[in-house]
Amino acid sequence: MEFDKIINSRRTARNFTGKKVSQNEIKKILISGSLAPSAKNRQPWKFYILNDGQKNHITNMLFEWDKLNRKERTSVKGTAEQIKLADKMIMIYSDTKKEHYKKPDYLSLGCAIENMSLQAIDLGLGSCILCDTLYIENEIDDYLGISGLEQICGFIIGEPIYNYPRKMKKDLKELLLN
Numbered sequence: 604m605e606f607d608k609i610i611n612s613r614r615t616a617r618n619f620t621g622k623k624v625s626q627n628e629i630k631k632i633l634i635s636g637s638l639a640p641s642a643k644n645r646q647p648w649k650f651y652i653l654n655d656g657q658k659n660h661i662t663n664m665l666f667e668w669d670k671l672n673r674k675e676r677t678s679v680k681g682t683a684e685q686i687k688l689a690d691k692m693i694m695i696y697s698d699t700k701k702e703h704y705k706k707p708d709y710l711s712l713g714c715a716i717e718n719m720s721l722q723a724i725d726l727g728l729g730s731c732i733l734c735d736t737l738y739i740e741n742e743i744d745d746y747l748g749i750s751g752l753e754q755i756c757g758f759i760i761g762e763p764i765y766n767y768p769r770k771m772k773k774d775l776k777e778l779l780l781n
């Protein structure tokens with residue numbers, strides 16, 4: 604796909620056909636992430652590819668959390684519904700070593716995650732970055748046996764159905780400070 608087309612057609616995928624995402628497609632997406640720039644070339648990203656059982660378990664944990672915390676009016680329930688529909692989910696972690704590295708490492712992670720999103724588009728797939736998982740980050744990390752890493756987000760992938768409106772984007776004029 605042409606670069607402009609990839610950039611313009613990228614949008615968050617919230618509904619999916621259920622078609623399987625292959626191991627090869629997952630590998631391509633992760634390699635694209637790993638080629639991103641990073642502060643001091645630290646490449647702070649780590650990926651955990653969930654199997655179906657783990658994905659279902661985390662989905663249920665989010666539904667449970669939502670039930671117990673309805674008053675908080677979060678988007679957790681919607682996020683859990685999206686995870687259920689997506690074929691694959693990856694948890695993304697940072698292995699930041701020093702407090703001072705945190706901010707640049709977050710930026711590096713963002714670069715990697717956007718590479719992953721764009722690679723998914725080029726493969727005819729859709730993805731959604733999920734920070735709602737952070738409401739239960741400790742529970743997820745305990746369940747997966749992850750320690751010593753900082754959870755950044757979840758990332759779901761599948762064949763998208765875009766049956767909802769595109770998000771409006773601000774005009775460049777609004778963004779320019781001078």
Ligand SMILES: Cc1cc2nc3c(=O)[nH]c(=O)nc-3n(C[C@H](O)[C@H](O)[C@H](O)COP(=O)(O)O)c2cc1C
Nearest residue numbers: 613614615678681682685731732733734735736770
């Ligand atoms: C850091 C980050 C965290 C996000 N977390 C969630 C989430 O937890 N649940 C969700 O449904 N969407 C999540 N999104 C998707 C955003 O809602 C989406 O990118 C935004 O509404 C703009 O829509 P677009 O991606 O289609 O342009 C997240 C996006 C980013 C960049």
